[in-house]
Amino acid sequence: MSAVIVVHGGAWAIPNDLAEASVDGVKASAREGFAVLQKNGTALDAVESAVRALEDNTVFNAGHGATLNTDGEVEMDALIMDGKTLACGAVSSVKNIANPVSLARAVMEKTAHVMLTDSGANQFAQTIGVVAVPTDKLVTSYEMKEWEKHKNYVTGVMEDFNTLWPHDTVGAVAVDYAGNVACATSTGGIRNKMVGRVGDSSTVGCGGYADNFSGAVSCTGHGESILKVTLARLILSHVEQGKSVEEASRISLQYMGERVRGAGGVIIVTPMAQWASTFTTERMAWAAVEEDVLYYGLEPHEKQREHLS
Numbered sequence: 183m184s185a186v187i188v189v190h191g192g193a194w195a196i197p198n199d200l201a202e203a204s205v206d207g208v209k210a211s212a213r214e215g216f217a218v219l220q221k222n223g224t225a226l227d228a229v230e231s232a233v234r235a236l237e238d239n240t241v242f243n244a245g246h247g248a249t250l251n252t253d254g255e256v257e258m259d260a261l262i263m264d265g266k267t268l269a270c271g272a273v274s275s276v277k278n279i280a281n282p283v284s285l286a287r288a289v290m291e292k293t294a295h296v297m298l299t300d301s302g303a304n305q306f307a308q309t310i311g312v313v314a315v316p317t318d319k320l321v322t323s324y325e326m327k328e329w330e331k332h333k334n335y336v337t338g339v340m341e342d343f344n345t346l347w348p349h350d351t352v353g354a355v356a357v358d359y360a361g362n363v364a365c366a367t368s369t370g371g372i373r374n375k376m377v378g379r380v381g382d383s384s385t386v387g388c389g390g391y392a393d394n395f396s397g398a399v400s401c402t403g404h405g406e407s408i409l410k411v412t413l414a415r416l417i418l419s420h421v422e423q424g425k426s427v428e429e430a431s432r433i434s435l436q437y438m439g440e441r442v443r444g445a446g447g448v449i450i451v452t453p454m455a456q457w458a459s460t461f462t463t464e465r466m467a468w469a470a471v472e473e474d475v476l477y478y479g480l481e482p483h484e485k486q487r488e489h490l491s
C-alpha cells in the first residue's frame with residue numbers, strides 16, 4: 183500500500199508575479215504533509231499539517247494572507263474530514279484565527295457538532311485556548327492594496343471573478359499507509375464578499391469530502407458554483423460508478439462549467455493511491471508526493487517531477 187499527498191493553492195488566473203511563490207508554497211506543503219505520512223502519521227494528520235503550512239504562507243488566501251470582505255474584515259472558512267469514520271469538522275466566517283483548519287479539527291474532535299460559525303466558532307476557539315490573532319496580523323499589504331483597488335466592484339459575475347478576484351484557497355487530500363483517506367480545505371473566501379457570506383470551502387460535500395469507500399477530494403474555485411453542484415461529492419459519485427480519478431474530476435468540472443458557468447480546480451486521491459489534479463481555470467498551483475517523487479504544476483496539463491532528496 184503506498185501513501186500519497188496532493189495539495190492545491192487555489193484555481194484562478196494566478197498572475198506571473200505570484201506564480202513562483204505559489205508553486206514553491208505548494209511544493210513545501212506537500213513535502214511537509216508527506217513527512218507526516220512517512221512517520222506513519224494518519225492521512226488526517228497529514229492534510230492538517232499540509233494545510234497549516236499553506237495557511238502560514240502569506241501567498242495564499244487562507245490564514246495569513248486571507249482576503250477582505252466588504253467591511254475590510256477577514257472571515258475564514260475551513261473543513262477537515264476523516265474518510266475512515268466520516269467524522270468531519272468545519273468553521274465558517276471565523277475571525278482572528280491563524281489556522282482555521284486546526285479549529286475545524288477541534289470542532290470535529292471536541293464537540294458534538296460538525297460546523298461552528300462566526301462568533302460561536304471564535305468563542306469555542308477561546309475555550310480551548312486558541313490564541314486570537316489581530317486582523318492586521320493576518321492581512322498582507324498586497325491584500326490591502328488589491329482590496330482598495332477593487333472594493334467598488336460587485337462580486338459574482340463569473341468572467342470578472344476569474345480575473346479580478348483571487349481565489350487562492352488551499353487544500354490537501356491524502357491516503358496513509360493503512361489505506362485511510364482524508365481531506366482539508368481552508369480559505370479567506372472571495373475578496374469583497376458580503377459580510378457573513380459562506381462559500382463551499384467549509385461545506386461538507388462541496389469544498390471537500392472524504393470516504394474510504396471512494397476517495398478524498400478538495401475543491402477550489404467559484405464557491406457559489408461549487409455549492410450548486412456539490413462538487414466534491416459529485417466527483418466521488420463518478421468514482422463510485424467506476425470512472426478513473428482523472429475522468430471523474432474532468433466530467434464534474436465540465437458539468438459545473440456547462441450547468442452554472444463555474445470554473446474551478448480539484449485534487450483527489452483514492453484508498454488505492456490513485457490521484458489526480460485537474461482544473462478549468464487558467465492556472466492552479468498544485469503538488470503531490472508519491473513514493474520518493476514530488477510532482478507539481480501550474481499550467482493546464484503541466485506535470486513536473488523531482489526526486490525527493
Ligand code: ASP
Binds near residue numbers: 349370
Ligand atoms: N472556493 C472559495 C470560495 O468561494 C474560493 C477559492 O477557491 O479560492 O470561498
